[in-house]
Amino acid sequence: MGMQDNKDEIKKLPSREENFIDWLNEVLLRTDVLDYRYNLKGCGVWKGYGFKLRTNILAILRNLLNNTEVPHEEYMFPLLVPEPQFMKEAQHVKGFEDEVYWVTHGGLTPLDIKLALRPTSETAIYPMFALWIRSHTDLPLKTYQVVNTFRWEGKNTRPMLRVREITTFKEAHTVHATPEETEQQIAEAVKLYSDHFNTLGISYVVNKRPKWDTFPGADYTIAFDAILPGNHKALQIGTVHNLGQNFSKTFDIKFENLKKETQFAYQTCYGISERGIAAPIAMHGDDKGLVLPPNIAPIQIIIIPIIFKEKEAIVQKEVDKIIKLLRKHFTVEIDNRNLKPAPKFYHWEQKGVPIRIEIGPKDLEKGHITIVRRDTGEKLTISTASPKELVNEIKSLFIQIFNEMALKVAEDTRSRILITEDLEEAYDWLENGRGIAEIPFCGENECAAEIEKRVDGLRFLGVPVRYFNFLKKPSKKLKHGEMNQFMPTKKEIFCLSCSKKVKEYWTIARSW
Numbered sequence: 001m002g003m004q005d006n007k008d009e010i011k012k013l014p015s016r017e018e019n020f021i022d023w024l025n026e027v028l029l030r031t032d033v034l035d036y037r038y039n040l041k042g043c044g045v046w047k048g049y050g051f052k053l054r055t056n057i058l059a060i061l062r063n064l065l066n067n068t069e070v071p072h073e074e075y076m077f078p079l080l081v082p083e084p085q086f087m088k089e090a091q092h093v094k095g096f097e098d099e100v101y102w103v104t105h106g107g108l109t110p111l112d113i114k115l116a117l118r119p120t121s122e123t124a125i126y127p128m129f130a131l132w133i134r135s136h137t138d139l140p141l142k143t144y145q146v147v148n149t150f151r152w153e154g155k156n157t158r159p160m161l162r163v164r165e166i167t168t169f170k171e172a173h174t175v176h177a178t179p180e181e182t183e184q185q186i187a188e189a190v191k192l193y194s195d196h197f198n199t200l201g202i203s204y205v206v207n208k209r210p211k212w213d214t215f216p217g218a219d220y221t222i223a224f225d226a227i228l229p230g231n232h233k234a235l236q237i238g239t240v241h242n243l244g245q246n247f248s249k250t251f252d253i254k255f256e257n258l259k260k261e262t263q264f265a266y267q268t269c270y271g272i273s274e275r276g277i278a279a280p281i282a283m284h285g286d287d288k289g290l291v292l293p294p295n296i297a298p299i300q301i302i303i304i305p306i307i308f309k310e311k312e313a314i315v316q317k318e319v320d321k322i323i324k325l326l327r328k329h330f331t332v333e334i335d336n337r338n339l340k341p342a343p344k345f346y347h348w349e350q351k352g353v354p355i356r357i358e359i360g361p362k363d364l365e366k367g368h369i370t371i372v373r374r375d376t377g378e379k380l381t382i383s384t385a386s387p388k389e390l391v392n393e394i395k396s397l398f399i400q401i402f403n404e405m406a407l408k409v410a411e412d413t414r415s416r417i418l419i420t421e422d423l424e425e426a427y428d429w430l431e432n433g434r435g436i437a438e439i440p441f442c443g444e445n446e447c448a449a450e451i452e453k454r455v456d457g458l459r460f461l462g463v464p465v466r467y468f469n470f471l472k473k474p475s476k477k478l479k480h481g482e483m484n485q486f487m488p489t490k491k492e493i494f495c496l497s498c499s500k501k502v503k504e505y506w507t508i509a510r511s512w
């Protein structure tokens with residue numbers, strides 16, 4: 001890295017709270033995560049540091065998928081979908097037809113059959129499922145792939161949040177013999193996504209989407225939303241769909257059941273994109289840049305030797321010893337550039353490295369190393385007398401850092417959810433960018449339209465999952481993870497539009 005870069009990175013970042021999108025763009029660029037200056041809107045370049053972060057996050061997700069009771073298996077399906085195959089699911093296509101890129105030529109020759117670039121892969125995958133599934137013994141079939149997909153999004157593309165080439169689309173597709181098993185699969189998927197997001201230390205709300213916002217071709221959709229900094233709008237970071245028999249009927253996915261009758265199978269699918277990487281970046285970050293949880297950070301420890309004249313050799317010797325030890329347990333880098341310590345500190349803080357270790361002559365004298373936490377800026381020292389102790393202390397420090405980061409995000413998310421029976425209060429909350437709200441609501445489309453028109457961008461995220469029995473009982477204790485678990489205490493509630501007596505609160509938000 002040259003001096004020029006250093007000058008650029010020392011310029012103050014835009015404020016994360018006041019200017020969130022600029023902050024995000026600038027942080028991604030400066031820290032070598034993603035560069036969106038590519039000459040095509042909605043497309044970007046993952047750079048080395050970002051790619052490592054992406055790999056670490058995907059490893060957590062793959063590990064969860066590969067280790068469910070009946071494991072999911074990783075597959076890889078083609079990117080191109082012939083038009084007739086794509087058009088088969090009329091209902092499905094209706095949902096995506098204005099979002100599809102078409103390949104019309106092979107070289108100079110116009111193609112007889114146009115090819116769609118997958119916007120998601122149902123139409124690529126399900127004809128193959130129809131070939132593979134014959135009997136109940138072939139079920140359940142649980143697959144996933146991690147691929148790029150293409151969506152012709154409107155002009156409002158946003159770095160990572162709304163891209164046209166979704167580079168990191170993890171989509172799972174499962175097939176089952178009975179509706180009950182399918183429902184259990186939905187519960188497993190919701191639990192799996194919760195575990196995944198919890199492992200990233202982020203918080204979210206989970207809602208069953210309204211009928212009118214259900215995935216095309218699904219019986220119902222359950223969605224995860226995170227509340228991002230700035231104007232505290234919701235970002236949909238994952239969705240789980242119960243497809244019932246809608247697709248199996250279209251793509252002729254049939255099997256012979258225990259009674260030797262041929263019947264249509266039941267299906268689910270669920271997906272997560274790079275929004276699931278943007279969320280931890282946005283929620284943990286601060287005005288100095290990235291703040292990465294130790295379990296996903298591409299570099300966990302940065303060592304900065306503090307060099308004084310005539311002490312170089314002895315400091316270097318200690319640094320070599322410490323690196324050799326720590327590299328057995330952590331990802332460690334050393335910054336040996338010919339720069340003063342301050343710009344080095346700044347550089348690695350911006351990149352979100354969880355801890356920095358300073359080793360100088362004074363530390364040597366005292367037989368310790370100095371550690372500075374990225375998340376709090378706190379300084380501490382650890383003795384180097386016992387190598388084993390040193391490693392253990394850093395391990396427990398990482399756990400402590402993770403827990404404190406996750407709790408901070410949880411508390412912030414909780415404070416952004418207003419539960420109210422007063423519509424004006426809810427409007428005010430949303431309009432002033434304070435967060436999302438839960439209001440008593442009847443679930444009717446017309447009533448939703450009434451309420452939505454009052455605030456620009458207001459949307460119904462749906463019914464909080466606490467009302468569904470396939471999930472565990474809501475817990476009263478505040479942990480990171482699902483935030484909309486609190487059962488409202490009010491006995492009688494009425495839809496804030498039609499005044500009908502209702503049983504549920506619904507989540508409303510402005511969203512990305």
Ligand code: 5CA
Pocket residue numbers: 119120121122151153160161162163164166170171172215236237238239241269270271272273274275
């Ligand atoms: N086939 C289903 C399940 S994989 C499907 O396509 N669902 S989806 O349309 O809801 O997409 C899955 C997830 O991808 C969404 O929840 C959202 O988090 C993410 N996503 C959708 N569009 C974009 C986009 N343009 N940029 C970034 N992420 C996106």
